[in-house]
Amino acid sequence: MRRTLYLLAAFLAPTLGAGSSAASAQSKVVILSTTTSTQDSGLLDVLVPMFERTSGYSVKTVSVGTGQALALAARGEADVALVHASSLEKQYVADGKMHNRRLVMYNDFVLIGPAEDPAGIKGMAKVAEALKKVAGARARFVSRGDKSGTHVLELGLWKLAGVEPKGAWYIESGQGMGQTLVIANERAAYTLTDRATFLAFQQRVKLPILVEKDRLLLNVYSVMEVNPANGPRVNAAGGKAFADFMVSPATQAAIKSFGVSMYGQALFVPIAGKTEEEIGG
Amino acid sequence: MELIWDGIRQAFLLLLGMDREVLAITWLSFQIAATSTGLALAVGIPLGTLIALTRFPARALVVSLINTGMGLPPVVVGLFVSIFLWRGGPLGFFELLYTPAAIVIAQFVIAAPIVTGLTLAAVQQIPPMFRLQMVAIGASRGQLLWLLLREARLPMLAAVMAGFGGVISEIGASMMVGGNIRGQTRVLTTATVMETTKGSFDVAIALSVILLAMTFLVNYLLTALQQRRRPS
Numbered sequence: 001m002r003r004t005l006y007l008l009a010a011f012l013a014p015t016l017g018a019g020s021s022a023a024s025a026q027s028k029v030v031i032l033s034t035t036t037s038t039q040d041s042g043l044l045d046v047l048v049p050m051f052e053r054t055s056g057y058s059v060k061t062v063s064v065g066t067g068q069a070l071a072l073a074a075r076g077e078a079d080v081a082l083v084h085a086s087s088l089e090k091q092y093v094a095d096g097k098m099h100n101r102r103l104v105m106y107n108d109f110v111l112i113g114p115a116e117d118p119a120g121i122k123g124m125a126k127v128a129e130a131l132k133k134v135a136g137a138r139a140r141f142v143s144r145g146d147k148s149g150t151h152v153l154e155l156g157l158w159k160l161a162g163v164e165p166k167g168a169w170y171i172e173s174g175q176g177m178g179q180t181l182v183i184a185n186e187r188a189a190y191t192l193t194d195r196a197t198f199l200a201f202q203q204r205v206k207l208p209i210l211v212e213k214d215r216l217l218l219n220v221y222s223v224m225e226v227n228p229a230n231g232p233r234v235n236a237a238g239g240k241a242f243a244d245f246m247v248s249p250a251t252q253a254a255i256k257s258f259g260v261s262m263y264g265q266a267l268f269v270p271i272a273g274k275t276e277e278e279i280g281g
Numbered sequence: 282m283e284l285i286w287d288g289i290r291q292a293f294l295l296l297l298g299m300d301r302e303v304l305a306i307t308w309l310s311f312q313i314a315a316t317s318t319g320l321a322l323a324v325g326i327p328l329g330t331l332i333a334l335t336r337f338p339a340r341a342l343v344v345s346l347i348n349t350g351m352g353l354p355p356v357v358v359g360l361f362v363s364i365f366l367w368r369g370g371p372l373g374f375f376e377l378l379y380t381p382a383a384i385v386i387a388q389f390v391i392a393a394p395i396v397t398g399l400t401l402a403a404v405q406q407i408p409p410m411f412r413l414q415m416v417a418i419g420a421s422r423g424q425l426l427w428l429l430l431r432e433a434r435l436p437m438l439a440a441v442m443a444g445f446g447g448v449i450s451e452i453g454a455s456m457m458v459g460g461n462i463r464g465q466t467r468v469l470t471t472a473t474v475m476e477t478t479k480g481s482f483d484v485a486i487a488l489s490v491i492l493l494a495m496t497f498l499v500n501y502l503l504t505a506l507q508q509r510r511r512p513s
Contacts, residue, residue: 031379040479045463060379062460077367077378176478201480231369233376 030238031060033070033078035149036176038221039063041196041267043258050254051245057238067147073098073224076231079239082246084149084221086276087156098224104246105255105268106220106279109153110198111211113139113190121190127214128160135163140189144180145172149219154192157216181205194219196259196267220276221268223247247272288486292494295487302464307491310468311499313381314449317388321396321444324389326437329400330430347401350394355387356453362387363457379460384468387454392444399440403433438507442500449496469495 038044039061048059062072066083073081074097081098083089092098111127113119119137121130134141135158143165144151158165171189173180177197184191185205198205211217223243228234245251252270259267271279295303332343364370366378366386377383407429415425430437452470459466461475469492476485 029376036478039475060460060462060465062379062462075367076369178478178480182480204480204482231367232373233368 027235027238028057029060030057030080030235030242031062031078032080032082032242033072034061034063034082035066035069035084036063037084037149037194037197038082040176040178041200041259043255043268046254046258047246047251050251051242055241055245057241059242065144065146065148066152070098073226074230076226076228076234079226079235080242081224081226082221083224084219085152086220086222088149088152089222089224093224097227097230099227100240100243101222101224102243102247103271103274103276103279104221104223105252105270105272106218107195107268108212109150109192109194109217109219110209111190111192111217112184112198112205112207113210114188115206115208116188117210119190122210124211125214127211127216128157130211131157132161132163134190135161135165135169138167138169140169140171140187141165142171142173142180142184142187142189142191144177145174146176148177150177150192150194153219157192160216181207199259199263199265199267218279220271220279284482285486287483289490291483292487292490295484296491303488303491305464306467306469306472306488307495309381309466310449310470310492311495313384313455313468314388314445317385317448318392318396318441318445320385320389321392322441325393325396325440325444326400326430329397329440330404330426332397333401333404334429344401347394347398351398353391353394354453355391355451355455356457358387358390359454359457362390362454366458378458379462379466381459381466383458384455384466387458388448388451391451391454392448395447396440396444399443400433400437403436403440404429406436407432435507438503442503445499445503446496449492449499 032048034044044061044063048061052058062069062078064072066085066088069078069081069083070088070092072078074092074095082104089098089101093101111121111130113121113134119130119134119139121133124130124133143154171183171187173183175183177193178201180191181193181197181201182204183189185207190210191207198209223246225236225239225243226234228236252272255268255270256266259265332340332347362383363378365372366375366383367373368376368378377386411432412425412429415428420428450470452474455461455466455468456471456474459468459471461467461471467475469488473485473488473492476482476488
């Protein structure tokens with residue numbers, strides 16, 4: 001019996017120790033609330049160690065949909081947010097929950113679908129009109145349906161198209177971008193995806209790009225600091241350090257070269273210091 | 282099919298090549314599951330034995346609650362443990378969310394009712410005559426308890442296996458309270474989900490194979506212990 005207890009203690013020590021050491025070094029831990037796309041593309045695996053090395057902070061990355069990422073930040077459960085849903089972001093800034101919104105980078109969304117293109121949208125310049133045709137043809141469309149940045153953008157586009165997406169043709173996956181792409185591929189359906197995830201899934205997903213390069217399809221990421229008033233123990237200094245890091249020249253250079261060796265093209269375009277009007281041309 | 286073979290091959294390569302990240306994830310998964318199962322045993326065995334041997338009002342209610350607890354959905358546990366551990370939550374000042382300790386807590390909540398319920402059943406299935414006989418030949422209270430637990434050790438090892446199996450395979454709670462943070466709280470199940478969403482199906486399969494192999498090994502050792510000497 002005693003031996004069992006010792007064994008137990010031996011297991012407990014390291015696991016629980018990690019918790020208490022995190023508590024004592026509280027101000028050295030930054031909780032970053034971000035979206036799945038930054039994590040799944042592998043970008044954070046490059047940037048986070050860079051930040052930890054130069055700043056001495058250690059980062060806990062919680063990657064969830066943009067909706068949840070912002071909701072957690074608004075409750076003070078994170079110190080800094082890196083997300084991509086400008087309409088939602090502006091709302092949180094206006095409510096005073098988030099501070100100092102700064103643009104970091106963008107990539108773009110593309111509308112993909114079956115090569116047979118039953119709705120006949122290939123090559124259209126206006127994405128909203130393309131969606132209108134998809135709805136008109138009642139062609140299958142897979143939506144994220146998870147309040148992610150991609151989903152928020154998609155809903156905005158349907159509104160612009162004057163269509164309320166509903167019916168058997170409109171499939172809500174409720175899952176991440178990767179899973180949603182796989183579902184769209186299996187069901188030979190249209191879907192809206194960010195280019196980075198689309199490139200990462202080229203081996204598995206055979207749907208071609210049908211509509212791209214509409215300025216409405218720009219996917220802008222920004223970084224925001226959490227208002228310390230949102231909850232107890234918000235690490236405002238750490239959050240600001242991470243936000244500053246994201247827009248620093250060295251980080252912006254790393255973003256610019258990220259993905260080139262793997263996909264032959266960069267996945268993100270750095271835009272620190274610019275405004276939305278400047279990039280939307 | 283080809284994908285599955287590729288995955289199994291990759292699992293061997295990752296293990297044989299001593300991929301440090303995979304080894305660390307595997308070890309962390311084992312440590313967390315072993316700790317939470319250990320804690321669940323420390324609480325569940327005495328509690329289950331106590332309830333089995335005593336009669337008190339509302340006992341049926343307590344037993345039904347424990348039996349319900351044996352099927353607690355991990356995501357529900359994860360959600361509630363998260364809310365308690367949030368910085369703004371009642372236990373926020375411990376700063377435990379997104380640490381291995383948080384996963385241990387959630388898994389303990391999942392495993393404790395399983396161990397309690399199975400211990401309860403194991404001790405209760407011993408015929409009442411056994412107790413009377415032992416008392417008749419002069420066993421003290423402590424000796425009686427020891428003999429009862431000895432008698433129930435076969436089904437109780439099953440309780441250990443069920444508890445461990447429940448937590449090592451669990452994903453919802455680990456994801457929510459752990460956050461799947463690289464190098465800190467990434468365990469085999471959460472890593473498998475992440476690799477799947479990233480489209481790295483081969484790595485996901487490799488991780489599943491490692492998880493299965495580890496669960497098998499633990500159960501094999503426990504079964505060997507259980508079957509070592511069959512009581513007559």
